[in-house]
Amino acid sequence: AQSVTQLGSHVxxxxxxxxxxxxxxxxxxxxxLFWYVQYPNQGLxxxxxxxxxATLVKGINGFEAEFKKSETSFHLTKPSAHMSDAAEYFCxxxxxxxxxxxxxxxxxxxxxxx
Amino acid sequence: DxxxxxxxxxxxxxxxxxxxxxxxxxxxxxxxxxxxQDPGLGLRLIYFSYDVKMKEKGDIPEGYSVSREKxxxxxxxLESASTSQTSMYLCASRSGTGxxxxxxxxxxxxxxxx
Numbered sequence: 001a002q003s004v005t006q007l008g009s010h011v012x013x014x015x016x017x018x019x020x021x022x023x024x025x026x027x028x029x030x031x032x033l034f035w036y037v038q039y040p041n042q043g044l045x046x047x048x049x050x051x052x053x054a055t056l057v058k059g060i061n062g063f064e065a066e067f068k069k070s071e072t073s074f075h076l077t078k079p080s081a082h083m084s085d086a087a088e089y090f091c092x093x094x095x096x097x098x099x100x101x102x103x104x105x106x107x108x109x110x111x112x113x114x
Numbered sequence: 115d116x117x118x119x120x121x122x123x124x125x126x127x128x129x130x131x132x133x134x135x136x137x138x139x140x141x142x143x144x145x146x147x148x149x150x151q152d153p154g155l156g157l158r159l160i161y162f163s164y165d166v167k168m169k170e171k172g173d174i175p176e177g178y179s180v181s182r183e184k185x186x187x188x189x190x191x192l193e194s195a196s197t198s199q200t201s202m203y204l205c206a207s208r209s210g211t212g213x214x215x216x217x218x219x220x221x222x223x224x225x226x227x228x
Contacts, residue, residue: 009154032215043118043204043219044157051215090156094215101147101172102206102217106156 002027002093006105014113019063019078021108023091026072033074034092034102035065044090050074051096061085086112117141118220120205126226133192135223137205144210146188147217148172148180151202163188164210195227 007022025031032051036044048059055067061084065076074091088109092102121136139146144165149157149172159172161180169180177199181189188207192199202224206217 034216036219041123041222041224043221044206045219046216049216096215101145101159101162102215104149104157106154 002031002095002100002103004091004093004103004105006089006091006108008108009106010109010111012111012113013081015083016080019076019081019085019110021076021089021091021110023065023074023076023105024072025074025091025093027093027095029095031093032096033065033067034094035059035063035074035076036090036092036104038088038090038107040087047076047089081110081112083112083114086110118205118207118218120203120220120223122223123221124224124226126228127192127195128228129196131192131195131227133195133225133227135190135192135203135205135225137188137190137207137220138186139188139207139218140186141207141209141218142185143207143218144185145208145217146182147206147208148178148188148190149204149206150174151204151222157204160190195225197227199225200227201225 003026034049035047050067058064091105118139147162148160163182179191205220208217
């Protein structure tokens with residue numbers, strides 16, 4: 001079985017500060033890992049994904065994440081927060097065969113303070 | 115551009131009513147999913163379908179059923195709506211073969227049961 005833990009249901013940062021959203025996963029098989037973003041009253045939009053190969057993955061809007069197998073982590077970062085980054089962020093895991101639905105974490109709400 | 119559409123953005127129903135939530139995708143995807151999203155609980159999988167006329171129970175299927183008569187359409191049915199089913203419902207689709215696990219989401223239906 002697979003699971004995802006997102007540390008911190010709410011993270012608040014100042015505009016221009018580093019954004020760090022934490023995600024740890026559990027998987028008995030090699031995983032695919034995803035970060036999705038949800039803006040108010042919208043569906044989920046893919047930010048980035050790790051499949052195989054390079055462990056540092058770059059996504060849209062300046063976000064990136066690093067797959068660390070030894071730490072079973074896939075933390076999301078952005079060097080400088082912008083007001084428009086305020087949203088809810090979800091980490092998700094699936095197996096590499098694509099045979100199972102994505103399993104999501106409970107989400108982290110990011111607030112950006114001017 | 116890929117698209118998943120849901121029949122309603124907002125829906126208000128009475129307790130005991132039969133409710134249909136419709137989802138249509140235009141990407142010829144084999145897999146389709148229904149999630150509900152509640153604050154603090156993240157996304158929870160209700161049902162999914164790997165192909166036409168196939169369905170699988172997710173984590174919280176009680177009180178719901180689904181129908182997939184055509185590849186592009188996946189319907190969620192609340193047989194007798196209850197107030198506990200007030201929630202945001204998200205539909206998603208994914209390529210069954212050759213895809214890298216990414217799920218594409220619709221904008222969501224916010225259902226209120228009075």
